[in-house]
Amino acid sequence: MPELPTVAIVDDDEAVREALGDLLMVSGLTCHTFAGAASFLTACTEFHFDCLITDIRMPGMTGIELIERLHVEGAGLPVIVLSSVLDEQARAHALSLGARAWFTKPVSDERLLGAIATAIDGGRGGGQ
Amino acid sequence: MTSPLRESRDHDEAGIAEFASESIVILDESGKVRSWNPAAERIFGWPALALRGTRIADISPSPADERRAWAHLLQEGSWHGRISRYTRDGGIVCAEVRRHLRYDGTGMHCDVIEFAYPTRDSGETQYAAGPVPDRTTAASWQIDVSPAAEIIAQIAARAGSVPEDELRDIYSRLVERALIVEVNERTARLVGGNRGPALLAGQSVAAFWPVGSRGILAELVLEALRGREGKVCRRQLASDGILRDPLVTVWRAGRAHSGRLFIAVNGAADDDRSYLFLRASEARYRKLIDYMPVALWQVDASHMGKIYAQLRADGVVDFERYLEEHPELVELAAATVNVTDVNRRAIELVGGAGVQDLIRPVGYLFAANPAALRRVMIGRFTGRKNYSELMKLQTLDNRVLDVRFSVTYPEPLLELDTTIFSLEDVTEQLRMETQLRQLQADFSHAARVSMLGELASSIAHEVNQPLAAIVTNAETSLRWLGRDKPDIGKVEQLTARIVASARRADEIVQRVRGMAVKQAPAPVELAFNEIIQESLLFVRHEIETRSVRVRTSYARGLPPVIGDRIQLQQVVVNMLINAIQAVEGCDEALQEIALSTGTDEKGDLLFMLGDRGPGIAPDHIARIFDGFFTTKTHGMGIGLAICQSIVTAHGGELSASNRPGGGAQFRVILPRAGRFAAADQIAGRPACAEGI
Numbered sequence: 064m065p066e067l068p069t070v071a072i073v074d075d076d077e078a079v080r081e082a083l084g085d086l087l088m089v090s091g092l093t094c095h096t097f098a099g100a101a102s103f104l105t106a107c108t109e110f111h112f113d114c115l116i117t118d119i120r121m122p123g124m125t126g127i128e129l130i131e132r133l134h135v136e137g138a139g140l141p142v143i144v145l146s147s148v149l150d151e152q153a154r155a156h157a158l159s160l161g162a163r164a165w166f167t168k169p170v171s172d173e174r175l176l177g178a179i180a181t182a183i184d185g186g187r188g189g190g191q
Numbered sequence: 192m193t194s195p196l197r198e199s200r201d202h203d204e205a206g207i208a209e210f211a212s213e214s215i216v217i218l219d220e221s222g223k224v225r226s227w228n229p230a231a232e233r234i235f236g237w238p239a240l241a242l243r244g245t246r247i248a249d250i251s252p253s254p255a256d257e258r259r260a261w262a263h264l265l266q267e268g269s270w271h272g273r274i275s276r277y278t279r280d281g282g283i284v285c286a287e288v289r290r291h292l293r294y295d296g297t298g299m300h301c302d303v304i305e306f307a308y309p310t311r312d313s314g315e316t317q318y319a320a321g322p323v324p325d326r327t328t329a330a331s332w333q334i335d336v337s338p339a340a341e342i343i344a345q346i347a348a349r350a351g352s353v354p355e356d357e358l359r360d361i362y363s364r365l366v367e368r369a370l371i372v373e374v375n376e377r378t379a380r381l382v383g384g385n386r387g388p389a390l391l392a393g394q395s396v397a398a399f400w401p402v403g404s405r406g407i408l409a410e411l412v413l414e415a416l417r418g419r420e421g422k423v424c425r426r427q428l429a430s431d432g433i434l435r436d437p438l439v440t441v442w443r444a445g446r447a448h449s450g451r452l453f454i455a456v457n458g459a460a461d462d463d464r465s466y467l468f469l470r471a472s473e474a475r476y477r478k479l480i481d482y483m484p485v486a487l488w489q490v491d492a493s494h495m496g497k498i499y500a501q502l503r504a505d506g507v508v509d510f511e512r513y514l515e516e517h518p519e520l521v522e523l524a525a526a527t528v529n530v531t532d533v534n535r536r537a538i539e540l541v542g543g544a545g546v547q548d549l550i551r552p553v554g555y556l557f558a559a560n561p562a563a564l565r566r567v568m569i570g571r572f573t574g575r576k577n578y579s580e581l582m583k584l585q586t587l588d589n590r591v592l593d594v595r596f597s598v599t600y601p602e603p604l605l606e607l608d609t610t611i612f613s614l615e616d617v618t619e620q621l622r623m624e625t626q627l628r629q630l631q632a633d634f635s636h637a638a639r640v641s642m643l644g645e646l647a648s649s650i651a652h653e654v655n656q657p658l659a660a661i662v663t664n665a666e667t668s669l670r671w672l673g674r675d676k677p678d679i680g681k682v683e684q685l686t687a688r689i690v691a692s693a694r695r696a697d698e699i700v701q702r703v704r705g706m707a708v709k710q711a712p713a714p715v716e717l718a719f720n721e722i723i724q725e726s727l728l729f730v731r732h733e734i735e736t737r738s739v740r741v742r743t744s745y746a747r748g749l750p751p752v753i754g755d756r757i758q759l760q761q762v763v764v765n766m767l768i769n770a771i772q773a774v775e776g777c778d779e780a781l782q783e784i785a786l787s788t789g790t791d792e793k794g795d796l797l798f799m800l801g802d803r804g805p806g807i808a809p810d811h812i813a814r815i816f817d818g819f820f821t822t823k824t825h826g827m828g829i830g831l832a833i834c835q836s837i838v839t840a841h842g843g844e845l846s847a848s849n850r851p852g853g854g855a856q857f858r859v860i861l862p863r864a865g866r867f868a869a870a871d872q873i874a875g876r877p878a879c880a881e882g883i
Contacts, residue, residue: 075735076656078692082663085685089670120652122735147655148648168659172666 068113068183070094073103073129074145075121079168083116083145090176100124104132112140114182116175119146119153127153134160141182145170214286214307220300222246222261229328234286234309236279238331240373241453245445247305250277260290264303268292273310279440279455280423285310329455330378330434332371334396336412337450339368346413362409367397369412372451381433381460390531390550404428404439408454411441415452420445434458486537488612490553492528492571496601499572510572514565521565525554531609540616542588556596556612559585563596571600571610581621584614593618631836636709638833639761643706645768649732654699657692664689702728705757706764712755716864719752719759719796720745720788726763733771738779744787750863752796754841762834762845766800766857769830773804773855781854795843795863801856806849815847 070092074080080096087094095110097103101123103115115133119126130142144157144165154165164178208215214231218224223246227239237250248257252275264270271289278284286307295301336343342365346353353361371391379388382399391399400408407426414424425440437458444451480487498520499510507513514521533549541556543549557564560582570578579597586592595615643650668685671678706729727734727741734741752759767784774782781803791797807815816835831847838845843861850856 076660078660078688078695079656079663081688082660082667085681086663086667086670089667089681120732120736122738125736145659147652147659168655169662170659172663172670 067091067093069111070114070116070179071103071106071112072096072116073098073100073121073126074116074118075099076118079118086172086175087179090172092179100126100129100132103129107138114179115140115142116145116179117142119144119148119150119157127157130157130160130162143175143178143182145175212308214305216247216305216307218247218303218305220302222248222257222303225302231307232328234307235276235284236282236455238279238329238375238453238455240331240333240375241279241442241444241455251275252277252283264290264292265300274307279442280425281421328375328377329440329457330381331375331456332378332396332454333373333444334369334412334452334454335372335450336365336369336416336452338370339365340450342368343413343416359406362406363397365409365412366400366405367395369396370394371396371399378456401433408439408441411439411454412452415441415443418443434460481534483534484536486540486614486616487534488530488537488549488553488556488614489532490528490610490612491531492524492601492610495524495528495568495571502572510569514568521561521568524568525557525561525564526552528553537614540586540592540594540614541584542586542590548587553612555587556584556614557582559583559591567596567598570598576600576602581617592616593621628840631840632709632712635758635761635833635837638765638830639706639757642761642765642768642830643703646729646733649730649736650699650703653732654696657696657699660692661689661696664692706761710757712758714753714755716751717754717756717759719749719798719861722756722759723763723786723788723798725756726760726767729760729764730767730771733768734784737771737775738782739771739774740783742783742785744785746787746789749788750790750794750796752841752861753864754861758837759841762837762859763798763800765830765834770800770802770804770855773802777804790863791860796859796861798859798861799856800859801850801854803850803852803854806853807847807855812847812849816845 070087072080072083072087072094074083074096075098077098080098084094084096095106095112097106099121100117103117117126117129124132126144126146130144133140133142142157142162144154144162145168146165147168149167157165163182166175166178208226208228208230211228211230214234215226215228216224216231217226223244224242227237227242232238235250242250248254248261251257256274260270260272260274269289269291271287273285274288275283275285286309288305288307290303290305292300293302293304342361346358346361346365371394374383374388374391376388378399379391382401383391396408397405407428411424411426415422418424420443423440423442425438428437428439430436434456435458437456440455440457442453444453502510502513529552530550533546537549538546541549553564563580563582566580567578577597577599579595582594582596584592584594584596593616595617597613597615599611599613601610664685668682668689671681671685702725723743723745727743733739770784774784783803785799785801787799789797789799816831835845838859838861841861843859846858848856848858
């Protein structure tokens with residue numbers, strides 16, 4: 064029996080983190096939340112994640128820097144961006160580095176869950 | 192001040208005659224006195240005001256001689272000879288007299304001019320050279336005692352049976368009722384303060400007669416009324432501070448004027464400088480005052496001074512409270528403190544037609560602002576030298592002006608008890624100040640909006656976070672509710688989170704709205720540490736995402752400051768944004784802003800904000816507070832200029848320097864509450880009621 068897919072959530076905003084965690088839980092996914100990119104990278108060494116949902120504007124390492132880092136490491140972890148930032152350049156950059164989707168907050172649950180499902184299945188998820 | 196206050200000093204014969212050593216008298220064609228010069232007063236004893244309108248033959252012991260002389264004069268056009276004439280004291284003076292008939296433009300004779308000098312019995316003349324010195328001229332009065340007729344009748348009815356202290360009281364009432372009909376210049380000068388003789392007419396004799404000798408005056412009046420017509424009653428008085436050993440003479444006016452009496456007071460004034468010298472110097476002074484560009488009122492509040500002295504003697508200390516309990520005293524002052532003189536500018540200012548419109552009780556100056564009169568009274572009671580405040584003045588032509596009202600109180604030891612009011616019209620000045628403040632408020636609002644623009648993406652991000660959480664939580668709730676067995680506990684938890692996030696979004700919106708809305712500044716007492724904490728909320732997101740370290744050091748027990756919360760937040764936020772931008776792009780180690788509060792050596796609030804950025808270029812340091820000076824590509828350059836104008840309006844100082852270790856440092860000093868009456872300046876109201 065395959066394990067339930069595990070999703071990592073990186074967002075500096077606690078309310079957003081908790082809300083996403085609950086949504087994934089009710090949808091039958093396991094998830095871990097992180098307040099910043101650094102703590103997520105540390106956890107990566109110990110745990111396996113099937114998908115990453117990350118914010119862009121965060122203190123310390125930004126979402127873009129995190130995506131660059133994962134790309135360089137060739138981790139192959141599907142990444143979905145969920146941000147308030149309306150920066151077309153950053154969006155194009157993230158997608159070019161292999162991000163599966165870029166959603167602007169707030170996002171509808173169906174679209175987000177759809178994107179996660181696609182990402183985990185290994186299919187290619189579209190942009191927003 | 193202005194001439195109408197005094198009888199106009201016509202440059203006619205009468206004016207010239209004043210300086211003559213001869214008696215010069217002008218008679219009309221029927222032989223009645225028209226004019227009687229000071230030398231005539233000296234020689235014959237009669238004051239001019241008592242003889243005007245009297246037939247000259249009436250004071251001759253030999254009317255038949257007078258008739259002959261008159262007939263000769265009319266026939267020949269002139270006459271000279273020796274006459275004798277009754278003096279006021281009942282004696283007879285012989286005089287060498289020349290009379291000339293004068294003609295008007297049509298050739299009709301119009302009057303007679305008489306020159307005379309006295310001769311002794313031996314026939315030798317007594318000639319006193321030079322004009323009659325003012326000090327030897329009698330201070331003369333014509334008074335009307337008919338308003339006191341009832342009192343006089345009462346005294347007559349109870350003759351001899353009135354106890355002494357009651358009598359004293361009755362006498363003083365008699366003098367109070369008696370009215371002045373006319374006084375001469377000397378009387379006006381001696382007792383009228385700066386009023387001219389015309390202003391004394393119609394007033395109570397008691398208002399000008401020294402208190403100490405009112406009883407004696409009443410006795411003389413009664414004596415003169417009882418005696419036959421022409422009887423002269425006199426009494427030597429003790430020196431009263433006005434005249435040395437004055438001699439008072441009272442006699443009845445002719446039958447045509449029953450109830451009228453004449454009074455002549457002879458005595459040397461303490462100041463025996465020549466009257467002419469004084470008059471010339473006074474004329475110069477009056478002219479100067481009259482043309483002064485400041486509106487001036489001379490006020491006689493001497494009777495209030497006496498009331499205050501009495502109240503003080505009665506132990507009144509808190510006069511402010513006393514006046515609250517006795518508002519009638521303020522009303523009394525408004526109705527009885529008289530304006531005695533004003534200058535031209537004063538008439539212009541209140542829109543009067545002439546001096547007479549302003550010469551009345553001071554109440555009209557305080558019609559729009561009765562409380563101001565109360566403060567003026569308190570100022571005098573408490574012994575201040577002067578007092579000033581801004582007040583509204585309702586003019587006689589019903590305009591309302593803003594004026595700076597100043598009062599100079601009389602010096603207690605000086606002889607004259609005169610109070611001077613000066614009023615300066617500041618309506619236009621206040622209007623411009625209001626406009627300027629409005630302009631400044633508009634600019635600071637514009638600067639705030641522009642500042643919010645710089646923070647727009649931060650703010651959007653900040654508001655978006657709770658909104659995103661709300662949407663997700665709500666959708667999650669729906670999923671729980673959609674299950675066959677809804678998990679109500681979970682839904683409850685999610686709903687609580689929705690509420691919390693909605694509140695958070697609301698707080699952010701409120702904060703931003705406070706900055707964005709244009710509202711009148713509202714000065715209140717503030718804790719500056721709170722202002723800094725609130726300001727940090729605005730830039731929290733900027734600080735966090737840029738990983739700028741903020742070190743704060745809040746001093747405890749800081750004095751509160753008076754100010755507008757939003758404007759002061761604007762100053763701090765603006766400085767914070769500048770600092771964040773200054774350290775942006777620096778090494779991570781230098782991305783630091785230090786905030787600290789404390790007090791300066793005067794106990795005022797001190798706020799320092801420093802960064803470790805590149806600092807201010809030396810050639811910029813003098814200009815960074817100038818409007819439209821900026822080093823930013825997108826900046827308008829009004830931020831710091833506005834900050835400085837806000838701090839200045841709060842009575843404080845904003846300055847900038849470079850830190851020794853690198854980076855810029857801004858220093859704000861704000862006066863502690865109570866030291867600076869900034870409230871009015873910030874709120875755009877004129878400051879009120881400070882002493883000068």
